[in-house]
Amino acid sequence: MKRDYEYIVLGLGGWGGAAAYWLSRRAGGEVLGLEQFEIAHVRGESQDHSRIIRLSYHTPDYVELARHAYIAWHELERDAKEPLVLKTGGLDFAKRGSAVPLANYSGSMDAAGVPYEHLDAAEIRRRWPQFTVTDDIHGLYQPESGIAMAERGNAAHVRMARAHGATLRDQAPVERLRPVEGEVEVTAGGVTYRCRKLVIAAGAWSNSALADFGLHLPLRVTKEQVTYFGTPHQPEFQPDRFPIWIWMDDPCFYGFPAFGEAGPKAGQDGGGQETTAESRSFEPDQAALARVVKFLETYIPKALGPIIYTKTCLYTLTPDRDFVLDTLPAHPNVAVGIGGGHGYKFASLIGRILSELAIDGRTERNIEPFRIDREMLQLANPPANYLV
Ligand SMILES: Cc1cc2nc3c(=O)[nH]c(=O)nc-3n(C[C@H](O)[C@H](O)[C@H](O)COP(=O)(O)OP(=O)(O)OC[C@H]3O[C@@H](n4cnc5c(N)ncnc54)[C@H](O)[C@@H]3O)c2cc1C
Structure with a gap:
């Protein structure tokens, strides 16, 4: 050997x-x-079917890195002869004055020369009636965003x-x-x-x-989770009709169209409990799930349906x-x-x-x-x- x-x-x-x-x-x-x-x-x-991929990032350095991320995936796609990235477009949205300023994202994309659209609530509702956003909400739409098929x-x-x-x-x-x-x-x-x-x-x-x-290193490991929902409105959550989305506030939520399972997926970014790789459990956190459901009830109610499953996963966070x-x-x-x-x-x-x-x-x-x-x-x- x-x-x-x-x-x-x-x-x-x-x-x-x-x-x-x-x-x-x-x-x-x-x-x-x-x-x-x-x-x-x-x-x-x-592990999971999907992860968000996007050019929309909070610093120009990350936007530039993300550009090269698409290139690397594309080279792998050519070598492996299979699609690995699915572009759905992506919506970053929030109330004005949110904890995660959309201006950081638009400014970084401006600096990197990445095109995007600034949408008001009426335009978000017109394009995707699945989002029941109120008039105090605005968003950024970037068409290259989508799913990295993890x-x-x-x-x-x-x-x-x-x-x-x-x-x-x-x-x-x-x-x-x-x-x-x-x-x-x-x-x-x-x-x-x-x-x-x-x-x-x-x-x-x-x-x-x-x-x-x-x-x-001062790393913090947390147990995070995502949930797939068996929406009765399947056609409206297919990748050609519904974008990946991120709610840019504290707490921050994100989600996907139906991909890999028979319904859309959503989760909270970073809301998980601290743990270690050795001691973590695989039990879903019901309080975290309740936060996601409440968010969806408010802003994307048609995504909800019987829970297909909740899957836990680790974050390794630098400060x-x-x-x-x-x-x-x-x-x-x-x-x-x-x-x-x-x-x-x-x-x-x-x-x-x-x-x-x-x-x-x-x-x-x-x-x-x-x-x-x-x-x-x-x-x-x-x-x-x-x-x-
Ligand atoms: C719920 C959730 C949602 C996420 N959403 C997104 C998203 O939408 N977009 C995005 O870009 N990112 C997302 N992420 C983050 C992203 O998934 C991670 O940053 C990425 O997968 C990290 O990969 P990794 O290889 O570092 O870790 P891992 O995939 O965990 O790989 C580490 C590997 O090292 C092995 N290993 C460790 N020690 C040893 C050892 N001593 N000997 C042998 N093997 C060892 C482990 O067994 C493991 O297989 C998400 C993460 C989670 C948990």
């Missing part, structure tokens, strides 16, 4: 699977991916990484990482491998992996909600990516960036805001702001 690899990826969730894929395009059989559970397990952050995207990364020669092992928990002579020894499932470059994409388990390099995407200062041969609870849309691009950090030691994308040594991540008790 081959034990020496140029590149090892720790964690094969959304980001790690993508890293293995992009590494394999350039390094084929020199890539080993290690996943502690089965591949496509539901204990992490990346389950299919993850499967495509894994399948195509293998097609390009990578070895991906499941049930291979990495127990120990040891820097040796500029390389890294990786012990997983009792087997010790060695690599020149290591990529860590461990999601909610990131601090366990980083501990072997003497690092600990500023920005990603970590960097090499370790004392170990430049180790790259790390952590998603901040809004990272799926970028998965393929992040995989590409992590592969570039590993192979070239640099990337053309601007990852400066995501430095692991940024001040916010050095504080013992950093002030947190999850509303972006």
Whole structure:
């Protein structure tokens, strides 16, 4: 069995699977991916039919990154020969003076030259009568927004990484990482491998992996959830008639047209209880569900119907909600990516960036805001702001 690899990826969730894929395009059989559970397990952050993808973001840097996210997905779609992004258009809406100012989003899109429309309540109701918005509500519509097909995207990364020669092992928990002579020894499932470059994409388990390099980040893991509703108004919630949407306030809600299940999906962004990857339960939080139902009753009542199911999932939050995407200062041969609870849309691009950090030691994308040594991540008790 081959034990020496140029590149090892720790964690094969959304980001790690993508890293293995992009590494394999350039390094084929020199890539080993290690996943502690089965591949496509539901204990992490990346599982479900859909995740929102959008250009509409709160800073011009994210808008620019999102542009490249679409390009990376498109390259994977061409390679895998299947569609992985479904454009539905996207509506960001809120009352005027909301906690998440729409002006940050329109300003960032203006700065990046991304077209969008500013809609008043009457226009929102005219286009989508499913939204029962009052006249004090306004919105931004961006036509490129839509669905990143998470389950299919993850499967495509894994399948195509293998097609390009990578070895991906499941049930291979990495127990120990040891820097040796500029390389890294990786012990997983009792087997010790060695690599020149290591990529860590461990999601909610990131601090366990980083501990072997003497690092600990102020990450907060929360249990979040989404619910599918069996609306009796199915035709009105098909992706060609209903956009993805985000309610830009505190609390923040978001939702999808029917995709993957027989009804639309909705959730609250960041309303979940703190937990750990090891101690979390899979039980839905009924209070959180009640908040989503109440929101839908007010603004999208026709979406409601019998609950198909509620599915729980983890967020790994940095205090500023920005990603970590960097090499370790004392170990430049180790790259790390952590998603901040809004990272799926970028998965393929992040995989590409992590592969570039590993192979070239640099990337053309601007990852400066995501430095692991940024001040916010050095504080013992950093002030947190999850509303972006
Ligand atoms: C409910 C919910 C809704 C979301 N909605 C959106 C959205 O609409 N749009 C969006 O862009 N993002 C969204 N996100 C965020 C996005 O899904 C995550 O940012 C992204 O999936 C993070 O992927 P990851 O690879 O970092 O984590 P994971 O997918 O959890 O992958 C980490 C992997 O590492 C493995 N691992 C960890 N430690 C070890 C070890 N020692 N050995 C081996 N393997 C190990 C784990 O088992 C896991 O498979 C949402 C998240 C949730 C929970």
